Structures are given as C-alpha cells and as structure tokens.
Amino acid sequence: MIRQYANKKIYKNLLVAEILSIIALIVSIIIFIIDLIKYFITVEFNHDILFYMNLVFVPALTTCFNNNNCETSTPTKGTKDNNFIDKPIYPAEKRFKNDYFHTILRILCSFIPVFYLISEFILALLFGFSDHMQSDILIAAQNLGAMSVSHSFLYIANIFLIINCFLIKREWKDNPPAFKTAKKQVDTKRKEQKTLTQKKKVYTRLIEKSGIKFFVKYYEQIKKLPLRDIEIVENYSLEEKQERLYAAKKIIDLNLTEFALNEILTNYDLNSDEQAKIKTILNKLETNQS
Numbered sequence: 001m002i003r004q005y006a007n008k009k010i011y012k013n014l015l016v017a018e019i020l021s022i023i024a025l026i027v028s029i030i031i032f033i034i035d036l037i038k039y040f041i042t043v044e045f046n047h048d049i050l051f052y053m054n055l056v057f058v059p060a061l062t063t064c065f066n067n068n069n070c071e072t073s074t075p076t077k078g079t080k081d082n083n084f085i086d087k088p089i090y091p092a093e094k095r096f097k098n099d100y101f102h103t104i105l106r107i108l109c110s111f112i113p114v115f116y117l118i119s120e121f122i123l124a125l126l127f128g129f130s131d132h133m134q135s136d137i138l139i140a141a142q143n144l145g146a147m148s149v150s151h152s153f154l155y156i157a158n159i160f161l162i163i164n165c166f167l168i169k170r171e172w173k174d175n176p177p178a179f180k181t182a183k184k185q186v187d188t189k190r191k192e193q194k195t196l197t198q199k200k201k202v203y204t205r206l207i208e209k210s211g212i213k214f215f216v217k218y219y220e221q222i223k224k225l226p227l228r229d230i231e232i233v234e235n236y237s238l239e240e241k242q243e244r245l246y247a248a249k250k251i252i253d254l255n256l257t258e259f260a261l262n263e264i265l266t267n268y269d270l271n272s273d274e275q276a277k278i279k280t281i282l283n284k285l286e287t288n289q290s
Contacts (some may be wrong), residue, residue, distance in 0.1 A: 007171055013164045017157040024059040024153035031147060032056050055113050055147040063108050063153055110154040113144055141263050203260050209247035212264050216274050217279060219257075222248050258285050 017280070117140050124130075124137060144151075159180050176184070207215065214234075221230045227245045236244065261278050264270070 007167055010164050010167050010171075013160040013167070017160045017164075019060060020153045020157035020160075021062045024062070024150045024157075025034065027150040027153065028056050028147060029061045029152060029232050035146075055143055056150070058110060059150055059154060061112075062106055062157075103165060107158045107161055110151070110158060113147070113151070117141065117144060194277050199256060199259050200263075202254065203251065203263060206247045206251050206256075207260060207264075210251065211242050212268055213274070215248045215251065215260065216245050216264065216270075216277060218245075218248065219252075223252055 117137070120137050120140060124134070216228060218232070222245065227242075227249060230245065232241050232245075251257060261282055265275065265278050265282075
C-alpha cells in the first residue's frame with residue numbers, strides 16, 4: 001500500500017484523533033438520550049435548542065471530517081503457504097488526502113459551540129445585558145458544561161492534529177507531495193511566461209528604435225566601445241543615430257541580447273552573413289555562461 005507520509009507517527013496521531021472523535025460522538029449521543037428521557041419524565045427542557053443541537057452534532061461533524069478526508073487504499077496482498085491472501089487495512093494506514101486546510105477546518109469545527117457562546121457574549125456587550133440575554137448566556141454555558149465530557153475528547157484530539165501539522169510540515173520540507181510540486185511547477189511556468197512577456201514587450205520597443213540590421217551589424221562595437229567612439233557608416237541624422245545607439249545599448253544592458261538575437265534569427269529574413277554573425281555571437285554568449 002502506498003503511504004502519503006513516511007512518518008508513521010502522523011498516521012498514529014490521525015488514528016487517535018479519529019478514535020477520540022468517535023468516543024466524543026458516542027458520549028454526546030448518550031447525553032442527548034439521557035436529556036431526552038428527562039424531558040419525557042419532567043416535561044422540562046432547559047436548553048437553548050440551536051446551541052444544544054450544535055453541541056450534539058459537532059462530534060458527528062468532526063467524525064465525518066475524519067472519514068471524508070481520507071481515502072482507503074486497496075488491500076495489500078500477502079503470501080502464506082504460497083497462496084495470496086487479503087490483509088485487512090489497519091485504520092492508521094489509511095491514505096489521508098487532507099492538508100492544512102482540512103486539519104484546521106476540523107479543529108475549528110470542534111470549537112463551534114465556544115464561538116457561538118462568545119458571539120452571544122459580544123452581542124450582550126454591544127447591546128446591553130438584558131434579562132433575556134443573560135438567561136440565554138447562562139443556559140448556553142450550562143449546556144456547554146453538560147456536554148464538556150463529550151467535547152473534551154475533541155479538544156484532546158485537536159492536540160494530536162496540531163502535532164501532525166508540525167510533523168507534516170517537517171516532512172513536506174524534505175519531500176514535498178505531488179500537489180505541492182505541481183503547484184510549484186505551475187507557479188514557475190507562470191513566472192517564466194510573465195518574464196517572457198515582459199522581455200518581449202521591452203525588446204519589441206527597443207528593437208523598433210534600433211533596427212534589426214543595425215543591432216546585428218554594430219553589436220560588437222556597442223558592447224565594447226563608448227557610444228561616442230562608434231563609427232556609423234549609414235547616413236543617419238545625429239538624432240536618429242543616437243536613438244538607434246541608445247536603444248541597442250539598452251538591449252545589451254538589460255541582458256536581452258540572447259533573447260533579442262534568437263527572436264531576430266527566428267522571425268526575420270536574414271542573409272547568410274547576418275545569420276552566421278548572430279550564431280557566432282550566441283555561441284560566445286553560451287560559452288561565457290557555461
């Protein structure tokens with residue numbers, strides 16, 4: 001069976017959390033049944049219905065998180081007396097698909113009743129402690145206390161899940177899972193695409209000012225000499241000459257030479273001498289980089 005995590009402690013902690021959640025669910029059902037029996041005997045139900053149902057169903061919700069956030073692998077095959085037999089899957093060896101989001105969400109769900117009680121208290125602070133509000137808060141607090149035995153198992157389970165967060169983080173640092181590697185590859189590709197788009201935008205603007213043939217012809221001089229020492233044989237005006245030189249120099253200074261020459265070689269019709277010159281320059285650049 002393929003495991004998602006190499007550290008067996010992660011699976012043991014998940015198993016413990018799952019068992020504690022099931023115990024919390026059983027205890028909450030028992031308390032609910034006892035309260036229901038008391039109601040039929042005394043016909044008194046001193047509970048905030050919405051809050052009480054939250055208390056009862058939160059253990060069920062967290063238990064569902066445990067089961068839904070894992071995918072059981074197919075049974076492994078073992079040999080005994082040269083015959084294949086099915087080995088039962090030990091629950092701790094379930095292949096969990098959950099990540100930090102699911103773990104944190106599962107922990108937060110266990111605190112829904114606490115958040116509910118805090119929200120009622122904040123509302124009372126904002127709008128005043130009326131007799132009705134005080135009564136609701138008192139009843140909710142009593143309900144939470146009555147269910148504290150059940151929910152204490154959930155809070156203990158949270159400790160194991162929090163420990164798992166650190167264990168998983170440590171393992172992912174050395175051996176990142178497939179979804180993280182894939183995300184990193186997508187991010188890298190997007191970054192490369194963005195860089196390529198920016199390069200092309202800057203290159204297009206500068207090469208239009210410099211001119212393709214001008215850049216190829218005077219590249220060596222522009223790279224080595226001050227612009228004032230470059231002798232331009234074409235009959236350009238001083239303003240046009242400076243514009244072409246500055247644009248070509250900018251391409252070199254921005255490390256766009258290799259990109260520019262590849263673009264020129266791929267997208268434009270050049271004579272054999274120009275093609276040979278570009279290939280020679282590219283070979284030199286590759287040699288310098290290596």
